[in-house]
Amino acid sequence: MNAVIDTQDRAEVRRLRYETKQRAFLKTLVSPHVIEEHRRSPIGQHSEPLERLLAYFRRRPLAGRYAIMVVKPFEAYRLVQLSGERGVPPAPSDETIYRSQAEAEHAIFLRNVQTLLT
Amino acid sequence: MAQVKLFGYADKISVKPGEVIQFYVNADGTDAADAQLVRLIHGDNHPDGPGFVEQEVPSAIDGIWRVEKQYTQIGSFLEVPDPQRRLALGGSLTLFAFIHPLWPQVGHRQFLLGRWDNDKNVGFGLGIKPNGLLEFWVGRGDEVDYVEAEVPLRANMWYFVAASLDAATGRATLYQEGVVNRYNSVLGKVTPLDLRSHVAESFRFRQKHLDDTPFLMAGSRDWHDRRGDFVSQLYCGKIDRPGLFDRVLSRAELDAIRSGGVPPSDGMVAYWDTTDGYTDQGIGDVVTDIGPHKLHANGYNRPVRAQTGWNWSGRNDCFRLAPEEYGGVEFHADALIDCKWKPTKALLLADDLRSGAYAIRLRGGGGTGLGEEYIPFFVRPKQPTGRIAFLIPTASYLAYANEHLSFDAPIVQGMSGMTPILTDIDIEMYKNPEFGHGCYDSWADGQGVCYSSYHRPVINMRPKYRISSMDITWQYPADLSVIAWLEHMQYDYDVLTDEDLDREGVSALSPYPCVLSGTHPEYYSERMMDATEDYIEGGGRYIYLGANGYYWHVAFRDDEPWGLECRKLGDGWKAWEARPGEHYIGTTGQKGGPWKCLGRPPQKIMGVGFVSEGFGTSAPFERMPDSYEPSLAWITDGIEGDVIGDFGLSYGGAAGVEIDKYDLSLGTPPNTKVIASSGGHTDNYLTHGQLQLHQHPGTSGSWDHRVGADITYFPAPNDGAVLSCSSIAFGQALPVNGFDNNVSRLLANVINAFIKPGPLPDSSERAAEPEDVLVT
Numbered sequence A: 001m002n003a004v005i006d007t008q009d010r011a012e013v014r015r016l017r018y019e020t021k022q023r024a025f026l027k028t029l030v031s032p033h034v035i036e037e038h039r040r041s042p043i044g045q046h047s048e049p050l051e052r053l054l055a056y057f058r059r060r061p062l063a064g065r066y067a068i069m070v071v072k073p074f075e076a077y078r079l080v081q082l083s084g085e086r087g088v089p090p091a092p093s094d095e096t097i098y099r100s101q102a103e104a105e106h107a108i109f110l111r112n113v114q115t116l117l118t
Numbered sequence B: 001m002a003q004v005k006l007f008g009y010a011d012k013i014s015v016k017p018g019e020v021i022q023f024y025v026n027a028d029g030t031d032a033a034d035a036q037l038v039r040l041i042h043g044d045n046h047p048d049g050p051g052f053v054e055q056e057v058p059s060a061i062d063g064i065w066r067v068e069k070q071y072t073q074i075g076s077f078l079e080v081p082d083p084q085r086r087l088a089l090g091g092s093l094t095l096f097a098f099i100h101p102l103w104p105q106v107g108h109r110q111f112l113l114g115r116w117d118n119d120k121n122v123g124f125g126l127g128i129k130p131n132g133l134l135e136f137w138v139g140r141g142d143e144v145d146y147v148e149a150e151v152p153l154r155a156n157m158w159y160f161v162a163a164s165l166d167a168a169t170g171r172a173t174l175y176q177e178g179v180v181n182r183y184n185s186v187l188g189k190v191t192p193l194d195l196r197s198h199v200a201e202s203f204r205f206r207q208k209h210l211d212d213t214p215f216l217m218a219g220s221r222d223w224h225d226r227r228g229d230f231v232s233q234l235y236c237g238k239i240d241r242p243g244l245f246d247r248v249l250s251r252a253e254l255d256a257i258r259s260g261g262v263p264p265s266d267g268m269v270a271y272w273d274t275t276d277g278y279t280d281q282g283i284g285d286v287v288t289d290i291g292p293h294k295l296h297a298n299g300y301n302r303p304v305r306a307q308t309g310w311n312w313s314g315r316n317d318c319f320r321l322a323p324e325e326y327g328g329v330e331f332h333a334d335a336l337i338d339c340k341w342k343p344t345k346a347l348l349l350a351d352d353l354r355s356g357a358y359a360i361r362l363r364g365g366g367g368t369g370l371g372e373e374y375i376p377f378f379v380r381p382k383q384p385t386g387r388i389a390f391l392i393p394t395a396s397y398l399a400y401a402n403e404h405l406s407f408d409a410p411i412v413q414g415m416s417g418m419t420p421i422l423t424d425i426d427i428e429m430y431k432n433p434e435f436g437h438g439c440y441d442s443w444a445d446g447q448g449v450c451y452s453s454y455h456r457p458v459i460n461m462r463p464k465y466r467i468s469s470m471d472i473t474w475q476y477p478a479d480l481s482v483i484a485w486l487e488h489m490q491y492d493y494d495v496l497t498d499e500d501l502d503r504e505g506v507s508a509l510s511p512y513p514c515v516l517s518g519t520h521p522e523y524y525s526e527r528m529m530d531a532t533e534d535y536i537e538g539g540g541r542y543i544y545l546g547a548n549g550y551y552w553h554v555a556f557r558d559d560e561p562w563g564l565e566c567r568k569l570g571d572g573w574k575a576w577e578a579r580p581g582e583h584y585i586g587t588t589g590q591k592g593g594p595w596k597c598l599g600r601p602p603q604k605i606m607g608v609g610f611v612s613e614g615f616g617t618s619a620p621f622e623r624m625p626d627s628y629e630p631s632l633a634w635i636t637d638g639i640e641g642d643v644i645g646d647f648g649l650s651y652g653g654a655a656g657v658e659i660d661k662y663d664l665s666l667g668t669p670p671n672t673k674v675i676a677s678s679g680g681h682t683d684n685y686l687t688h689g690q691l692q693l694h695q696h697p698g699t700s701g702s703w704d705h706r707v708g709a710d711i712t713y714f715p716a717p718n719d720g721a722v723l724s725c726s727s728i729a730f731g732q733a734l735p736v737n738g739f740d741n742n743v744s745r746l747l748a749n750v751i752n753a754f755i756k757p758g759p760l761p762d763s764s765e766r767a768a769e770p771e772d773v774l775v776t
């Protein structure tokens, strides 16, 4: 019999192709206005361009996704990146300290925008 | 110096004065911890509230405890007590089983069955190599002989596998055949698959045995110099009807077993009939040996029963209809039900200890960070005395116990609309599988976690803890805000837990004129549902102080209340989904899933049920016309204006996180009044699938009128009544402004009326208009 052997997941091929087109579209949504909107209100109701960007960022593969690490509750935070691998703790992103959750959220947004544009 | 870390748990969650509670503590980096009994008052450190509040309560065990490193056996497996060593076959043998591997290439050898010492290489075993190949081996200490298959096993496919050794000739054979039908495996008949492998080798020697090696399935005996004996080579997958013979079974005999035939009696040493033991009421952890010696196997870390077997035909959806198709016993390498640590200290609870939320506070090293631990428990009164019972939703604490959503659930950021906010304790849990998982997680092999337990440290059942994916208090620490409010208002209250309600039924509630729920009482057994319904029908006055409650059907065992079983399926939003044919709870034989799918939507008891959830923002309530009815004016007495709860520790509003709604079609009693409703929620709040059976754009907060919470009130028979607050964020609004706010006022108005002997304030007006119910 012509038996099946493990093969590449074609859904992944499709995802990468879709996301290439999606990124090209999302790049057109980045503007100083959207960035300012996010800075003012990183969490909550957003304009459609901003929400589309966030929806994309929130669905990146777990490996490498940003998270916020509490240094001092309600006072100091820094950024880490998830491993996406069970049992492997997140890796520190850098030493920058953010004074609020909103500041940290916005720093993550700026990094994600930068990655999108490059 | 090593970092000091303290973690612990107690044997019970609900105790009374005069009873003994046992504590188990694990210590890293220290051998001493400073212990203090404390009464917990408030657990949310949000700057808009009172912060963390505890009271030290002198106890006989306060002071320095000797603590030590403890070891935890994770992974589920079966162990066969065999004192006469009948399974220690030294000559010819055959091993066989139906198997359904979940993760053949997990990266370590997975043991299926045999009598094998992994440290000393003595015995025999059948297993799966790290590369996914079936393997049979024998060892005599200095050497191991083995034979392996030529075709790797595939995940989620059923096989019949066997191995035999002819002691006279040394011929060892391996037998591997697929047993795939239209229903039982991930791939069907149209896939060109070669699942078969038959291999023979000559072994140079025969197996030896050590006296104390246990016969195991789904794991093998191992040794560590500090830990001692433990079990490694843990298997991920199902095993169905395994057996052991003291002779070589022929290919034809094995073919017959593979086809569903009864194994021959000639040479049978053991044959574990995994389908034996089912009753209408479920099944336990013992797997029956129907062979000559009745060497029954005991489950460790609760292998999952009530699972489909190799011969599941797709026609019967429950073991109650066709137990012979439910022989699959499912194992997970990271399952954990009970840490089984050495006891550290016990406390005899003083006779005068007042009912409430207590904990043993432990501090080691500097006493901060992971060097501080709280082991929580609840003290009921010896005899109920309070006017109010605060019913602690411990079943829901169990379901959420040690959830890993921020790390392992790709959907969580999309759901929450925010980035996870992690602390040291989250990382510590993530690094160590010894913390186990909750019913929001999947085991590493991909299957959903259907069991949870508090016989392990539960990091999110702790004061100060914030759920990392949502950045608010959740469950236990959120419910402490209700305790803080009861304390501040100086109400005469007792606490009791879901465990007590499940065991005692309505008699646990009936001494109290008024019962107050927790903020998110989501997981309910049938006995808990019945008791709650009977309490209200019997004249009890119930305040449902949260949302998304009375939602999932779960079950506790009578004799092991620390464990919970939860099968996720049906029209609820769910972290995982039980497989087809596996929708019935092994603990009770009842169907799992949302209560709504079983004919008991929460609206039927509480007047409201789940409609939406969202995170990052909450909204206020606005008063509705019913609140201005003169007969109901007592509910909002002293509240000025239309807006209630435009503040709170959960995203700044009293309506939010998860919210419930009035719905006549789902059983809201027609005499229910809507006191206040919320609206204006963000598009992070989606309409739940129970109300919106087909998804389409435009059903989220800023689009859909249904996305909102309803505070409802209805009088029940015999002077009973129900107030439903319909929002998880409601409880987190209570502590704002020193508990002086209109949410606190509304709740106090209702409680004051509910605990007052005699009829409710609106009862005389109701008597004047008896037709009100009927005309709706």
Ligand SMILES: [Fe+2]
Binding pocket: B520, B522, B548
């Ligand atoms: Fe929930």
